[in-house]
Amino acid sequence: MREELHDRVRVxxxxxxxxxxxxTQFLRARYDAGLAWVHFPIGLGGLGLDQALQPEVDRxxxxxxxxxxxxxxxxxxxxxxxxxxxxxxxxxxxxxxLRPLWTxxxxxxxxxxxxxxxxxxANVATRAVRDGDEWVVNGQKVWTSGAHNxxxxxxxxxxxxxLPKHHGLTYFLCDMTDxxxxxxxxxxxxxxxxxxxxxxxxxxxxxxxxxxxxxEGWKVANATLNNERVSIGKAADRESGMVGVVARTxxxxxxxxxxxxxxxxxxxxxxxxxxxxxxxxxRQKLSLGxxxxxxxxxxxxxxxxxxxxxxxxxxxxxxxxxxxxDWTLVRPANVDFTxxxxxxxxxRAKGNSIEGGTSEILRNIVAERVLGLPGEHRVDKDIPxxxxxx
Amino acid sequence: xxxxxxxxxxxxxxxxxxxxxxxxxxxxxxxxxxxxxGDRFAVDGLWKALTDLGLPGLLVPEERGxxxxxxxxxxxxxxxLGRTVAPVPFLTSAVIATTVLLESDxxxxxxVAGGERTAVLLVPWSIAATDDLxxxxxxxxxxxxxxxxVAGALEADLLLVPVASGDGLAVHAVDASDAGVTPLxxxxxxRQLADVxxxxxxxxxxxxxxxxxxxxxxxxxxxxLASEQVGIARWCLETTLAHVKVRKQFGRPIGxxxxxxxxxxxxxxxxxxxxxxxxxxxxxxxxxxxDATIATSTAQAFNADLAVLAAEEALxxxxxxxxxxxHPVHLYLKRAKxxxxxxxxxxxxxxxxxxxxxxxx
Numbered sequence: 001m002r003e004e005l006h007d008r009v010r011v012x013x014x015x016x017x018x019x020x021x022x023x024t025q026f027l028r029a030r031y032d033a034g035l036a037w038v039h040f041p042i043g044l045g046g047l048g049l050d051q052a053l054q055p056e057v058d059r060x061x062x063x064x065x066x067x068x069x070x071x072x073x074x075x076x077x078x079x080x081x082x083x084x085x086x087x088x089x090x091x092x093x094x095x096x097x098l099r100p101l102w103t104x105x106x107x108x109x110x111x112x113x114x115x116x117x118x119x120x121x122a123n124v125a126t127r128a129v130r131d132g133d134e135w136v137v138n139g140q141k142v143w144t145s146g147a148h149n150x151x152x153x154x155x156x157x158x159x160x161x162x163l164p165k166h167h168g169l170t171y172f173l174c175d176m177t178d179x180x181x182x183x184x185x186x187x188x189x190x191x192x193x194x195x196x197x198x199x200x201x202x203x204x205x206x207x208x209x210x211x212x213x214x215x216e217g218w219k220v221a222n223a224t225l226n227n228e229r230v231s232i233g234k235a236a237d238r239e240s241g242m243v244g245v246v247a248r249t250x251x252x253x254x255x256x257x258x259x260x261x262x263x264x265x266x267x268x269x270x271x272x273x274x275x276x277x278x279x280x281x282x283r284q285k286l287s288l289g290x291x292x293x294x295x296x297x298x299x300x301x302x303x304x305x306x307x308x309x310x311x312x313x314x315x316x317x318x319x320x321x322x323x324x325x326d327w328t329l330v331r332p333a334n335v336d337f338t339x340x341x342x343x344x345x346x347x348r349a350k351g352n353s354i355e356g357g358t359s360e361i362l363r364n365i366v367a368e369r370v371l372g373l374p375g376e377h378r379v380d381k382d383i384p385x386x387x388x389x390x
Numbered sequence: 391x392x393x394x395x396x397x398x399x400x401x402x403x404x405x406x407x408x409x410x411x412x413x414x415x416x417x418x419x420x421x422x423x424x425x426x427x428g429d430r431f432a433v434d435g436l437w438k439a440l441t442d443l444g445l446p447g448l449l450v451p452e453e454r455g456x457x458x459x460x461x462x463x464x465x466x467x468x469x470x471l472g473r474t475v476a477p478v479p480f481l482t483s484a485v486i487a488t489t490v491l492l493e494s495d496x497x498x499x500x501x502v503a504g505g506e507r508t509a510v511l512l513v514p515w516s517i518a519a520t521d522d523l524x525x526x527x528x529x530x531x532x533x534x535x536x537x538x539x540v541a542g543a544l545e546a547d548l549l550l551v552p553v554a555s556g557d558g559l560a561v562h563a564v565d566a567s568d569a570g571v572t573p574l575x576x577x578x579x580x581r582q583l584a585d586v587x588x589x590x591x592x593x594x595x596x597x598x599x600x601x602x603x604x605x606x607x608x609x610x611x612x613x614x615l616a617s618e619q620v621g622i623a624r625w626c627l628e629t630t631l632a633h634v635k636v637r638k639q640f641g642r643p644i645g646x647x648x649x650x651x652x653x654x655x656x657x658x659x660x661x662x663x664x665x666x667x668x669x670x671x672x673x674x675x676x677x678x679x680x681d682a683t684i685a686t687s688t689a690q691a692f693n694a695d696l697a698v699l700a701a702e703e704a705l706x707x708x709x710x711x712x713x714x715x716x717h718p719v720h721l722y723l724k725r726a727k728x729x730x731x732x733x734x735x736x737x738x739x740x741x742x743x744x745x746x747x748x749x750x751x
Contacts, residue, residue, distance in 0.1 A: 250749055262751040266740040269749065270691040277666040281396035288397070297659040366658055367651035371631055374646035 005053060009035060009060045018066040027069055027103035030061070036069075036102045040086060044094055045102050052287040070104045072334035076146065077101045077108030081154045081173075084224045088171070088212045097152070097173065109150035111141040111174060111198060112221065116390065118143070119361045121156075122165045122218055123380075125390075126200060128157035128172065135159075135172065135210070137180075137203040143355070147183045147196040148331050150176050154224065155205075156217050161386040168385055169217030173209040180204070190347045191327040194335055225357065226295065236276070242309040242345065243272035245338050249316060256316050265316075268309050275301045293369040296362040303352035303359055306337070310349040313342045394673040396666055402466045409470040412439050417474045419718040425477060425579045426715075437478045437508075437545070446484045447503030450492065455500035461610070465617035465672035472621020472697075475718075475725045477580040482542025483508045485614050487550050489607035490561060494597045498548065498563055510546035511561075511607055514539045515583055518734025519608040520742050523601060525554035526562075526588055531595075533562060533588040541732070543571050543584040551593055552604055559601040562593025578728035580721060609686050612733040613675045616668035616689035622726050623661045623693075623700035626719070630654065630704045633711075650707060657703050664693045684746050687739040694736045697726040 012033050016026055030036055031045045038053050040046025062068070071078055078101070085097055100106040117123040126139025137157055147153070153174040160168035174181070180203035185193035212220040239247055250257065250265060279298055314321035324343040337348060353359040367373045380388035398406070416436040440446075448464050450456020457463075464485060471480055483502060487509035491499040501507040513524055514537060526535035533551060543549070549564045570587035597603055631654060634645030644650055671689035674682035701723040705712035712719045730736065744750055 247747075247749060254750075257751060259751060262744070262749075263737075263740070265749060266691075266744055269743065269747065270688055270740065273688050274663045274667045274692045277396065277670045278663045281662075281666040281669065284395065284397050294662070297655070297662055300656070300659050301663065360652070363652040363655035364648070366655035367645075371651075371654055371658055373631070373635065373651050373654065374643055376646075376648065 001049065002053065002056070005038070005049070005057065006060065008033070009057060013064050013066070018064055023067045024103060024105060026067055028099065031099050031102050037082075044086065044098050050287055052283070069102060072336075073146070073149065074101070074104050074107050075334070076110045076154070077106070080110060080224045080227050081108040081152070083227045084154065084220060085211065087223055088220050092208065093173070093211065106151040107146065107149050109144050109147045109153045109176070111144060111153045111155040113143045114140060115142055119358050121221065122169065124156055124158055124169065126157045127161070128159050128170060128205070130159070133207050135205045135207065137172070137174070137200050137205060139200050141198040141200065142186070144196045144198050145194055145335065146333070147176065147198050148185065149333050152176060154211070156221050158385065159214055162384050163215070164382050165380060165385040165388065166218045167215055169221070170214050171211045171217040171220040172205050173211055174203065174205055175209075178203045185329070185331055187329055189350065190344050192330045192332055194332055226293065238273060238276060240276070241272070242306045242338055242349070243269055245345065246309050246313045246316070249313060256318065261312065261316055264312055268305060268312065271301070271305050272309070275305055293365050296357070296365045297370070299356065300359055300362050300366070306349045306352050310342070310346040314346050317342055394670065394677065394679070396669040396673065398466065402463060405463055406466050406470060408443060409440075409467055412443060413470060413474045413476055415439070417476045419474075419721065422475060422477060422580055422721055423715065423718065425582070436476065440478060440480065441505035445480060446505040446508070448484060449488050450499060450503035454503065456503040460676035461614060461672045462676045465614055465668060468614050468617040469621040469624070472618035473625045475580045475622070475721045479508055479510070479542045479545040481611060481615065481618065482510050483546060486607045486611040487511045489610045490550055490597065490600070490603050493600070493603040496563070496596050498596065502548070507548045508546045509548040509550055510540065510542040511604065512537045512540060512543070512549050512551045512586060513604075513608065515541035515732050517608060518738045519605045519612065520734070520738065523552050523559055523604055525559065526551050528553045528555070528562070528593065531562070531593055533564060533591045533593045536585065536587045538585045539574065539583045540586050541581050541583055543586050544573055544582055549586065550596065551588065552600065553593065555598065558599055559604065560595060561597040561600040561604065563596045564588065564591045564593050568592065576728070578724045580725055581728060608733060609683065610675060612690050613671040613682065613686040615729060615733055616664070616671050616693040619693040619697035619726070619729055620661070620664050620668045622697045622722050622729070623664055626700040626704035626722055627654070627657050627661050629719070630707050633708055653703060653707070657700060660696045660699065664696045667692050684743065687743045687746065690734060691736045691739040691743065694730040698730050701726040
């Protein structure tokens with residue numbers, strides 16, 4: 001299988017020289033050849049192969065100097081919208097959305113969280129009311145990464161306030177160029193505005209951009225979130241991510257070393273290495289078709305380790321750690337977790353235990369869905385959403 | 391290194407099932423507890439049953455009288471032995487002593503592999519591969535000296551003795567009956583220690599220029615101890631989960647309280663992580679992968695502390711019941727704490743990593 005795949009990539013690269021083929025043309029052709037995400041079905045950018053083969057394909061293209069599809073700028077699209085559309089979309093939706101999503105011609109964002117629906121995501125108040133072949137959407141979303149660059153959004157809205165909160169939700173694919181969509185930057189502790197508030201005023205969404213059945217939004221959203229947690233917990237080579245940054249500083253700046261910091265660094269190095277192996281083992285499990293909520297446990301480790309490492313890095317830098325590069329408001333196209341300077345890394349890493357599910361919620365998920373412990377007491381589970389305390 | 395399989399194969403799961411069934415029949419926790427009351431418990435019967443399964447020769451090639459399996463299978467056995475804190479000399483004889491004998495062409499290997507003899511490498515149980523090795527004095531093959539706190543010595547009839555040989559180290563074999571073996575009251579009586587005195591015993595040379603082989607044996611022990619620690623931790627997690635699901639306070643199972651759920655979610659995360667670390671250590675050992683030393687010290691640095699945490703959490707969440715002699719959790723705490731010191735503390739393994747990975751102090 002592996003040999004055959006190598007051959008396919010070789011043939012493709014011979015037909016489409018990365019040096020002379022225009023970027024978008026190259027990416028479209030790669031998609032059409034089934035070499036975009038090899039585990040997707042034939043005709044939808046894939047070859048129906050084992051997902052474990054993907055990194056190898058990416059490596060071959062990288063080594064050939066091929067343009068990438070800007071994965072950093074489209075993490076929501078590639079990691080969440082794509083798999084969810086594949087799982088729940090109609091044939092027409094898959095044909096319409098998956099190719100430009102993968103080529104980054106269309107960037108995606110996620111309109112899930114609201115001021116009253118963060119960890120309690122099923123509490124969304126954004127309303128979608130049916131009007132003929134369209135839905136009319138009104139509400140406010142928040143913490144929306146990349147909304148200022150997004151062409152489309154995955155959106156969860158309430159379509160029946162008379163049902164209990166998990167049952168009255170529906171999932172939509174929202175056009176961000178609709179005149180009723182207002183994206184406003186939300187400045188965060190790093191000084192930049194990676195997030196946005198998104199105000200939705202009489203936004204009109206055609207019914208054929210509904211994903212899944214009316215009232216099935218919670219189920220579809222959970223598929224999205226499971227994908228998110230697995231992708232966030234992704235580990236790669238040894239010393240990739242935050243541990244690599246701190247280890248490099250340690251090696252390059254011997255004058256900063258102290259015994260106390262040395263012990264802490266080694267403990268975190270071990271934790272990061274073990275988390276990397278745990279991620280590798282989880283992906284081996286997933287490739288055998290044993291998916292589950294275990295990705296939540298990975299994300300818990302990832303967040304803790306990144307926060308402790310970035311905190312240690314500031315202390316290691318000492319006087320230098322007291323300074324900060326730039327407080328100017330910028331709206332970055334993608335999140336650079338390990339880029340910029342140590343102060344940025346320290347502040348940005350604080351979001352790791354909040355975004356994609358707070359660590360507290362993830363612990364509940366692990367405890368309830370993996371370990372089978374009793375669920376939290378819910379006073380609003382079985383009553384109509386409109387009658388629950390807000 | 392990314393290609394190494396970190397899951398358990400079907401063959402390994404079959405082996406696990408056999409070992410688990412056998413331990414279920416022969417390793418009753420009540421009987422294990424009794425070891426602390428001076429009753430040596432029917433260790434021989436249990437070890438005999440494991441011997442019938444071929445476990446003493448698991449790591450030995452078939453042509454030398456063993457099973458021809460790898461460190462991956464031995465790791466699975468140790469997961470199961472950890473789950474039951476089984477008082478058997480598998481790690482000391484079938485892993486550590488056997489790894490030394492594999493380097494020699496001695497016939498003793500076949501005897502150990504077949505279970506006719508049980509061997510022990512004469513080193514303190516707290517030794518790390520980076521420590522100075524103990525050296526018994528040899529006077530024309532007549533050995534004199536003492537090694538303290540040796541695990542597996544009480545069960546062994548064959549002592550593999552590191553002996554000073556010029557500037558280097560040799561290993562001699564001595565019949566245990568020619569040595570003074572004094573049992574010690576040990577924190578972990580399920581792996582009881584002994585002081586061993588050699589006073590004129592006659593040794594047979596097994597291996598010359600043996601320093602490397604002895605360090606490698608200690609490292610193999612450390613790598614696979616990580617799997618024993620996984621077994622301990624997993625038992626603690628599963629037993630505690632079962633307990634908090636039925637134990638009621640304030641009118642509901644205590645496992646429904648978020649304070650307890652979150653601790654167990656964290657413990658689960660730790661146990662899954664320890665499993666990955668132990669699997670990687672076993673896989674690199676099995677493959678002779680050059681990353682084995684880093685993998686071993688990483689696994690020990692992580693798993694030694696995690697197993698102790700698991701036992702401490704189990705005790706706390708069982709509360710009063712956990713403090714009793716009747717409940718087996720104390721057996722796991724004692725084994726986990728002793729294992730944390732065995733074959734190098736986690737701090738020693740971190741110190742070694744600092745050199746191996748290029749992060750000097």
